[in-house]
Amino acid sequence: MKWNFIFLAWIVGVSSLTVSFIQPLSTHFSIYWMISLILTIGLFIAQRFFANLAILKVTQLLMLFVMVSLSASYYAQSQLEQRLALRQTVVETKDVIVYVCKMSELKAEKRQQVIQVWDTSHQHTVNWLARLSSKQPELEIGHYYRLSGQVRPVHGYAIEGAFDQEKWFLQQNLMATVQVKNVQPLSQSEALVASSTKFVNAQQGxxxxxxxxxxxxxxxxxxxxxxxxxxxxxxxxxxxxxxxxxxxxxxxxxxxxxxIQHLLAISGPHVLVFASLLCLLIHRIIARFCPSFYLKLPKQYVLSVPFLSGILLYCAFVGFEIPALRTLLMSSLIVLSLWTRQRFSALRLLLASAALLLLFDPLSVLSVSFWLSYGACFILLRIYQTIQQHPQQVFSYRWQYVRWYLRLLIESQWKIFLALLPFVMLFFQQLSWLAPLxxxxxxxxxxxxxxxxxxxxxxxxxxxxxxxxxxxxxxxxxxxxxxxxxxxxxxxxxxxxxxxHFTFLQIIAVSIAIFLLFLPRGVMPKAWVVLACCPAILPVYDAEPFAFTVLDVGQGQAIHIRDGKKQILIDTGGSYDEQKFSLADRVLLPYFSRQGISKLDQVILSHLDQDHSGAFPRLAEKMTIQQVLSNERPQSVIPNFDYCHVGQHWQGQHIEMRVLSPKAEDLVHAPEQQNELSCVVYIRYFTASGRHVNFLVMGDAGAQAEQMMMQQYPDLAVDVLVLGHHGSRFSSSSAFLAQFKPKLAVASAGFHNRYGHPSHEVKQRLQTLNIPLLNTAEQGALYFTVKNEQLHYVAARQERRWWHP
Known part of the structure; x- marks a missing residue:
């Protein structure tokens, strides 16, 4: 029991790596740990005098749990800091000396390959991901090269729900990407001269x-x-x-x-099949040529060595992926229990292997594979325990055995499907009802x-x-x-x-319901399952009546506004090629799913440039949209479309929205002047005291639209200005900024974009007027709310340690 607590405490402590508020606690680790140690020692002493008090034993276990968890959390945080310190932080062109120990991964018309690099800035060997065209020479395994190209830090979409590319690279121990321009093979002696003895010697093990x-x-x-x-x-x-x-x-x-994409990953069954075949071969050889060998050592002891060797060999063959490592660790513990004649329970095996894996590599906890692999394994063990509790089956005919096997297979599949449902909801936000079949x-x-x-x-x-x-x-x-x-x-x-479409709290509610469902009969009434599911089917409750979120969509713009139960989206963003990389599938839909939002009441497309509306067709295909407005009619079939123009006005529960540009008579010129005739939207939020908080979204409007607005709305109050054209120098003129005097400016731009947005000129104008600037490329998604009559915002890149700029 105590060892199970220790293993579980270690897993919980390392898992705190993903919780942002744990990080400050780790800085005072020694204080908390010493307090826990003193209390634990005190409980041991007290137990000598009050041995029969159960509360002392329970408290002692809890304090031990706290001590181990704190130690694991501190260890994981220190490992994370070491890895973060080796990351590339700026975009630059470099010549580097590399060693190749991984084969390439083939993509359409390109290759990518993990390489070991001698990082001169840190005097350390790091792993980078090299991207090469199909025309460039293959990087051969076991060879040194001098590569030149553009080195980029890993930078993904910092927005809730979207795939966390930076976390994935960090977990894979990849510190940068390099777009290779030139390749020069080197001999070992040339690599030694150009790099370091430490780097070259590391390859000789x-x-x-x-x-x-x-x-x-x-x-x-x-x-x-x-x-x-x-x-x-x-x-x-x-x-x-x-x-x-x-x-x-x-x-x-x-x-x-x-x-069933999980079947494409190398998991425990693949490894065990190879190890079992190897054991069968060796057993046949021993039984045929040296059967007396089994008289010296029992068969299970003899075959445990090739069994473990086979697992180790296949794990190396597939690159020591987490599911294969789990199988290796659990098998090693089983063999250890066999040789030491110590009985380990299935639960202890599972917890011990997970704790060992997180001891060797604590950042494995950031991988979806870790949770899915151990989650599925736990459910399979639970099913196996259920089978063991049933009376022993006696089959008179082979078809009875087949029927029993099919019943077991069907039962296990729906149980695994239900048990892993919270993980699917959390990590993938999409579900196939055909998966069990x-x-x-x-x-x-x-x-x-x-x-x-x-x-x-x-x-x-x-x-x-x-x-x-x-x-x-x-x-x-x-x-x-x-x-x-x-x-x-x-x-x-x-x-x-x-x-x-489930929020994090709703996923927790579903998890509790499934946990109650799988409890043994008689422990708790199954009616509690229905009660636990209630939060998942009830409407999403939002503590704040209003939210204004500038989404991180790279070089583009998308703004989500929540007014009570009404959901509004201004622009959708769009990748360069939505067929190859769908921003709707990768960013917008996961974001709305995590918010529990399944439909949009209104979508306003400021104009039809790709970076403002490219993701709209796919979004409209996957989500219900009540109304669409733009300065041009999109090609997509839209049942409720209207042109946006000056004079349009909407009154919501907490906000008022107005279109300030373009004029209705100018819409005929929209195809030729898309940017200048962008829909400019003004949002006014009313606080309880009647005070206004004002947001101005400029789209790609430039100097001409700004001049018109200065004349038409000279006294316009602006608290947050979403800069026109992502901060281009042709927008946000000095006169415009000086007249409206926004308290805060936001540039929705991509990291290291080729346009240089936000431009140096706009930054200078804002600095001259003492207007703070936020940039989604640096801060990620920006969440604005109004609390106690004051405007507050949270930058997404403050929420996770590896997102910090």
């Missing part, structure tokens, strides 16, 4: 040479698959090594739509047939490539059956991925 050998084998297998006469070579390679370089987009989309088809075929055939064929390929092709063809045929079955399921039940 036996462990790194072993991993290089494994990586070269992975590359050789991928090269063979690229030219093999197999129909589904990409899927077979992904199921064998986890490398999705050859996987076609159609198959990826199918697995995603069916909610798809798993019933895919798991037996992949786990019992395709993966074993794949592994056997690969082992034969190492010795007899031509003979291995037969097994690969059988695996390819079974893959055809698998995809046909999945396609039939899709056609029979045409359900699309459902976007989930």
């Amino acid at each position: 036996l462990l790194l040479k072993f991993r290089n050998t494994i990586e070269k084998q992975r590359l050789a297998i991928r090269t063979w698959f690229m030219h093999a006469p197999l129909q589904h070579r990409g899927l077979l390679l992904a199921l064998l090594t986890g490398d999705e370089s050859l996987l076609d987009e159609q198959t990826q989309q199918q697995f995603q739509n069916l909610g 798809a798993n019933l088809i895919a798991i037996p075929l992949i786990g019992a047939i395709i993966v074993p055939l794949n592994i056997i064929a690969t082992c034969i390929w190492l010795c007899l490539p031509s003979f291995a092709l037969l097994f690969f063809h059988i695996a390819d045929f079974m893959t055809t059956i698998l995809l046909a079955g999945l396609g039939t399921l899709e056609n029979a039940i045409p359900l699309n991925l459902q976007i989930l």
Whole structure:
């Protein structure tokens, strides 16, 4: 019991890495830890005199939990700080000396590859992600190079709900990206002269040479698959090594739509299949040539060594991914318990392996794979315990055994589906209702047939490539059956991925409900499950009646306004190519999902430039939109569209909105003057005392529109000004700023954008007038609210340690 508490405390402490308010506590770690230690020692002494008091034992366990949690939190924070200190912070062109120990990942018309770099600024070896075109030479594993190109810090969208690219790079221990321009091979002696003895000597260890050998084998297998006469070579390679370089987009989309993309990752079953096959082979050899060996040592002791060796080898083969590492650690603990004759419970195995993994790499807690892997494993263990509690089954006929197995498989799938639902809601914000059915088809075929055939064929390929092709063809045929079955399921039940609109509190409520549902019978009435689900189905409660949020959409603009229950969006942003990278799918929809928002009452597109409206078609496809306004009619089919122009006015629950530009008679020129005739929107929030807080959104309006507004609205009160044209020098003139005197200016711009927004000239104008400037590229999304009659804002990049600029 005590050890379970210690392991759990370590996991909880490391998990606090993602909680922003824990960081200040870590600075006073020694004080809190000493207080906890003194209290724990006092409880031990008190227990000698009051041994029968249960409260002392419980308090002692709690204090031990606190001590271990504090230690884990401090350890994780220190590891995070060390990694953050090595990150690239500025964009610059560099020549660097690199060593290649990973094979490339193939993308459309380009490659990317993890490289080891001698970072002269930190005098340290770091990992970067090199991006190369398909025309540039391949970086060979085990070789040194001099690379030149633009080095960029990792910078993603700092907005709630969107994929956290900076966290992912940090967890992968990647400190920068480099767009490679020139490649020059170097010998080891040349690399030694150009870099450091420390850097070159680090590449000479036996462990790194072993991993290089494994990586070269992975590359050789991928090269063979690229030219093999197999129909589904990409899927077979992904199921064998986890490398999705050859996987076609159609198959990826199918697995995603069916909610079974987790099967593409190398997990415990893949590793155990290889280890079991290796043990079976060695057992056959011993039984055939040296059966007396089992008289000296029992079979389980003998086979535990190749079993662990096989797991270790396959983990190295797939790059020590978290699910594979979990299997390695749990298997090592099982073997340890076997050799030491100590009995470990399933729960202790799970907690101990998670604690060990977070001891070796505490930043693993930032990975979705960590939570999904251990969550699924916990549920599987719980199902196994339930089966053990049932009376032993006796089968008279084989079909009875098959029926029992199918019932078990179906039961386990819906339980895993429900148990992992909170993780899906939290990390992915979308759900496939076909996932349990798809798993019933895919798991037996992949786990019992395709993966074993794949592994056997690969082992034969190492010795007899031509003979291995037969097994690969059988695996390819079974893959055809698998995809046909999945396609039939899709056609029979045409359900699309459902976007989930739940806040964090609602996800917690669903988690509690599922926890209550899985409790053993009699512990608590199941009616409590319905009660726990109530917060998830009731309307979202917002403590603040009004919010004005400038979203971080890169080089573009999108502003979300909440007025009570009414949801308004001004502009949607848009990537350069929405087909390749959909800003709606990657940023806007996840943001609205996390806010619990499933429809928009009004969308105002200031104009139809790509960076202001490019994401609108996809957004309109996925969300219900009541009304759309713009200075031009979008090409998308919109049932309720109106042109925006001066004179339009809306009165909400707490706000008043007006369009200040363009004039109705000027809209005919909008196609030629999109920027100048942008819809300029003025928002006025009324406080309880009748005071106004005013927001002015300029779109891409320039000097001409500003001059008109200065004449038409000379006394316009502005508290927050969203700068025109992202802070371009052709907008936000000195006269405009001096007349309206905003208390705060916001530039919605992309990091290191090619236009230089916000421009140096605008920064100078604002500085001269003592107007503070906020930039979404530096502060991330900006959340404005009004509290106690005062305007307050929170910058997203203050909320997470790795988001700090």
